[in-house]
Amino acid sequence: MTAGDLLIWTRGPGLALALGILIFGVLLRLFEIYSLGRKSDLAPARETSPGSGWRTVFTRSLPPPGMTRRAPMTYFGGYVFHIGLAVTVFLSIPHIELLRGLLGISWPGLPTPAVDAAAMVTMIALLAVLASRLSNPVKRLLSTFQDYFVWLLTLLPLLSGYLAYHHMLLEYTLMLSLHILSAELLIALLPFTKLFHAISAFVSRWYTGQMSARKGVAV
Amino acid sequence: MSATLERGIHAFKEVLDAPIASFFSSCVHCGLCAEACLFYTETGDPQYTPIYKLEPLRRVWQQEYTALGRLKKLIGLAKAVTDEELAAWEPLVYDSCTMCGRCTMVCPVGNDITYMIRKMREGMAVSGHAPEGLVTATTRAITSGSPAGVKWVTVQAQIKRMEKQFGLPIPVDVEGAHYLVLMSSWEILNYPEYLGAVGRIFKQAGRSWTLASDAYEATNSGIQIGVADLAKVLVGRIVTAAERLKVKCVISPECGHAYMAIRWDGANLMGRAFTFEVKHILEVLDDLRREGKLKLKGSIDVPLTYHDPCQISRRGGVYEQPRTLLRELAPNFREMKDTGVMNWCCGGGGGVGANERAEGLKITVFKRKKAQIEETGVKTMVTACANCRVTMEEAMEHYHMDVEMLGITELVADHLVEDEAS
Numbered sequence: 021m022t023a024g025d026l027l028i029w030t031r032g033p034g035l036a037l038a039l040g041i042l043i044f045g046v047l048l049r050l051f052e053i054y055s056l057g058r059k060s061d062l063a064p065a066r067e068t069s070p071g072s073g074w075r076t077v078f079t080r081s082l083p084p085p086g087m088t089r090r091a092p093m094t095y096f097g098g099y100v101f102h103i104g105l106a107v108t109v110f111l112s113i114p115h116i117e118l119l120r121g122l123l124g125i126s127w128p129g130l131p132t133p134a135v136d137a138a139a140m141v142t143m144i145a146l147l148a149v150l151a152s153r154l155s156n157p158v159k160r161l162l163s164t165f166q167d168y169f170v171w172l173l174t175l176l177p178l179l180s181g182y183l184a185y186h187h188m189l190l191e192y193t194l195m196l197s198l199h200i201l202s203a204e205l206l207i208a209l210l211p212f213t214k215l216f217h218a219i220s221a222f223v224s225r226w227y228t229g230q231m232s233a234r235k236g237v238a239v
Numbered sequence: 240m241s242a243t244l245e246r247g248i249h250a251f252k253e254v255l256d257a258p259i260a261s262f263f264s265s266c267v268h269c270g271l272c273a274e275a276c277l278f279y280t281e282t283g284d285p286q287y288t289p290i291y292k293l294e295p296l297r298r299v300w301q302q303e304y305t306a307l308g309r310l311k312k313l314i315g316l317a318k319a320v321t322d323e324e325l326a327a328w329e330p331l332v333y334d335s336c337t338m339c340g341r342c343t344m345v346c347p348v349g350n351d352i353t354y355m356i357r358k359m360r361e362g363m364a365v366s367g368h369a370p371e372g373l374v375t376a377t378t379r380a381i382t383s384g385s386p387a388g389v390k391w392v393t394v395q396a397q398i399k400r401m402e403k404q405f406g407l408p409i410p411v412d413v414e415g416a417h418y419l420v421l422m423s424s425w426e427i428l429n430y431p432e433y434l435g436a437v438g439r440i441f442k443q444a445g446r447s448w449t450l451a452s453d454a455y456e457a458t459n460s461g462i463q464i465g466v467a468d469l470a471k472v473l474v475g476r477i478v479t480a481a482e483r484l485k486v487k488c489v490i491s492p493e494c495g496h497a498y499m500a501i502r503w504d505g506a507n508l509m510g511r512a513f514t515f516e517v518k519h520i521l522e523v524l525d526d527l528r529r530e531g532k533l534k535l536k537g538s539i540d541v542p543l544t545y546h547d548p549c550q551i552s553r554r555g556g557v558y559e560q561p562r563t564l565l566r567e568l569a570p571n572f573r574e575m576k577d578t579g580v581m582n583w584c585c586g587g588g589g590g591v592g593a594n595e596r597a598e599g600l601k602i603t604v605f606k607r608k609k610a611q612i613e614e615t616g617v618k619t620m621v622t623a624c625a626n627c628r629v630t631m632e633e634a635m636e637h638y639h640m641d642v643e644m645l646g647i648t649e650l651v652a653d654h655l656v657e658d659e660a661s
Contacts, residue, residue: 052305053264058256062506066556080349086577087345090274098269098347158270161285167268212307217348220264225349227258232343232351235503236556237580239344 023194030200038204045211046219053223061234071238076229077222079238093156097149104142108135108178132185139182146175170213176202244322247366251299251320254358260304262355263297265348266290272342272352277583278335281604289342289352292331295320296359322366329368332359334597338496339549339584353554360465369464372594377460377469384476385456386593387424394422394455397431405435407442412484413449418523419486419515420448421457421477421501423494425625433493433625436652440524443655444532448490454480457492458626459500463590470500471508477501481515488516490523493646495550495624496588502555519551520648521623525560528567534656535567542571542617543645546608546631547582548624561623561647568654569621575611583607587630605634612642621645 021029088095109115113129120126129135150171153159180199183189190198210216232239240248272289273279279287301308302317311317340353363369376386383390398409410416418441426433434450441448454476461470481489491498502517518526527533545561552558558579565572577583586604591597608631612620620642622628628644635642 048306049264053257053260056255056257056260056304058258059507062510062512063503064506064512069556076349080347084275084345085581087271087274090280091271094269094271153268156270157283157285158273158279158288159268162268162270162288162291164268214267217265217267220261221348223261224258224265224351227261228343228346228349228351228354231258231354235554237553237558239349239580 023191023197026197027193027200030197030204034201034204038207041208042210045208046216049211049216049220050223053220061231063234065234066236069233069236069238071229071233071236073226073230073233075233076239077225080221080225080229093148093152097145097152101142101145101149104138104145105174105178107138108142108181111135111138136182136185139178143175143178143182146171146178166213170209170215173202173206173209173213173215177206241322243365243367244320244325247325247362247368248299248320250362250365251296251359252303254361255296255300255304258351259296259355259358260300262348262350262352263293263300265350267348269347271345271347272350275341275345277339277341277586277604277607278600281606282600286331287335289336289356290350292328292336293352293355293359295324295328296355296362299362325363325366325368329363329370330596332356332363332368333370333373333590334594334600335591336589337549337584337586337591338554338589340554341549341581341584344553344581357462357465360463361467362465364465370590370594370596372596373460373464373590376590376593377464377466380456380458380460380473381469384453385424385427386458386460387428389424389427389456391452391455394427394450394452397427397434398450401431401435401438405439407435407438409434409438410447410449412452413447414484415486416447416449416484417487418446418448419454419477419481419484419489420450420492421490421497422450422455422492423458423497423625424456425494425629426492427455429629430493430625430646430649432649433646436646436649437490437520439652439655439657440527440533440648443534443657444527446527446532449484449486451477451480451484457497457501458494459497459504460590460593462500462504463496463593467508470504474500474505474508478505478509478513481513486515488518488523491517491519493520493623493625493628493648495548495555495626498555498557499550519555519557519623521551521557521560521564524564524648524651528564533651535651535654536656537654539569539619539650539654540571541569541619542573542615543569543619543621544573544575544612544615544617545578545647546575546585546620546622546627547579548622548627549582549584549588551623552582553580557623561621564647564651565621568650573615573617575615577611583611585627585630586634587626588624592626592630601630602634602637605631605638609634609638609640612640617642619643619645621647621650623647
């Protein structure tokens with residue numbers, strides 16, 4: 021198999037496979053959650069409440085008062101990483117072109133140097149959050165193999181994309197193929213790792229927001 | 240697998256629901272919950288990280304309710320939950336968690352960790368991994384009517400004292416009264432003035448009320464320990480009395496967890512909606528104020544602050560009412576830095592106060608509250624939970640702090656315009 025063959029495979033069957041696993045996995049995981057159900061609350065809710073499930077879905081993206089001071093690295097690293105990743109994934113013109121081909125929808129992208137910088141910043145943020153995971157006693161206690169594995173899984177598409185764009189390390193076609201392959205690996209494993217928080221966080225935020233709102237508390 | 244462990248695992252499986260499955264699915268191991276927990280901030284010990292306290296429950300969820308976890312279990316790659324592990328987790332689930340809910344406020348993926356701890360205790364208790372102090376308190380509550388062993392005769396003695404002190408009758412078992420007033424053991428033993436205060440307030444407001452000789456205790460050790468069946472027995476006593484006396488409203492006393500037990504958990508434990516309302520005394524005071532039936536005079540001029548009991552404010556939704564009253568009565572009322580729904584716990588709720596083994600830890604983590612009080616510079620602190628009050632009075636004694644504590648109901652009663660009483 022040549023680099024060209026690999027590129028053809030990743031852009032065709034590979035992508036279809038990854039997206040298929042993603043859709044199946046997300047549906048399976050959501051079924052696993054919702055099929056457990058929950059008992060209806062027989063205590064009468066407050067008539068008016070400042071909170072709601074949807075409110076919490078949005079407000080939980082912001083740090084609660086005083087918390088950034090207690091955990092500056094977690095918040096700073098977390099924000100830079102998530103925003104940087106979103107910019108790199110969704111505002112890179114080749115990515116938008118790919119989505120246009122798949123779904124027929126598109127939006128304006130950023131100039132390539134800007135995305136390039138975002139990718140670099142995101143990788144630096146990834147290194148910083150890894151350092152924090154290794155040095156912070158709480159995070160180290162909580163961390164399992166998966167935390168480090170998922171970290172690598174997230175870094176690889178960023179790194180290979182960066183190297184491909186700059187024609188570094190490997191021949192371009194091969195590096196591009198590896199970039200797509202690593203992104204496909206990330207997509208396929210998303211539902212079965214902690215990356216699933218990208219979907220389930222909206223479910224958990226909603227539940228907590230809704231349960232608190234019944235009591236008259238916006239959380 | 241031992242029979243008790245089997246019961247514990249079974250209970251874990253029973254309590255796991257869609258919200259918990261979404262919570263475990265969402266955790267990214269960021270560790271922020273630790274920064275919101277006074278057991279971690281005051282000790283620096285990572286084992287007190289809230290989400291870590293749920294590890295056995297998480298594994299049961301994973302192994303029983305996820306396809307991947309089941310597969311791992313099938314091929315022998317899953318680590319089973321053992322008795323030894325649950326024994327090791329007992330101090331994490333009981334001694335170092337007051338179910339204050341502060342971690343729930345900060346989790347970026349929105350996990351209600353407190354909700355999970357409450358559920359996890361169901362499995363811990365039936366597998367024989369609940370602290371002795373809580374087991375004793377629960378047994379006493381079932382057999383004698385109160386976790387502290389306070390019998391009706393003790394209440395009667397306090398009723399007589401209060402009637403003499405305030406010169407007003409304290410009604411008992413009066414059918415058709417508007418309110419059924421409950422108390423916590425702490426109030427009966429340490430702060431019976433609450434009863435006198437309630438009597439004076441209702442006299443002025445012209446509202447009928449009663450105590451019930453078969454349901455005077457509001458606290459619920461069944462919930463603290465995590466045995467829903469026993470919690471139901473304890474709530475059931477109140478429900479039976481309220482329905483027998485045909486009251487319109489049951490008043491939860493100045494006790495946070497009692498409010499949670501009756502107002503929010505009660506109907507769910509009974510499996511049916513109540514025929515009466517449940518309100519915290521603070522809500523009742525606020526109702527009376529809005530109806531113009533609470534006429535107050537004078538003020539308390541010393542600088543003071545208000546300690547939000549977690550189950551009343553953060554977990555119960557009653558945080559504006561005490562402030563409205565205090566703004567009226569105390570011109571020098573000052574807020575603590577983290578306040579309202581973000582307040583720090585006293586350290587003695589959720590069964591920690593009844594657990595002798597946790598005594599030292601409880602005193603250690605009080606340092607958070609101590610710092611909060613010292614920041615405000617006040618020498619007077621008002622609260623609305625007798626358990627918070629006892630916890631803080633003891634801890635302040637330990638730290639030689641010169642801060643006076645007041646119950647808000649007494650404070651209101653002391654400022655009533657008594658001559659306008661009906």
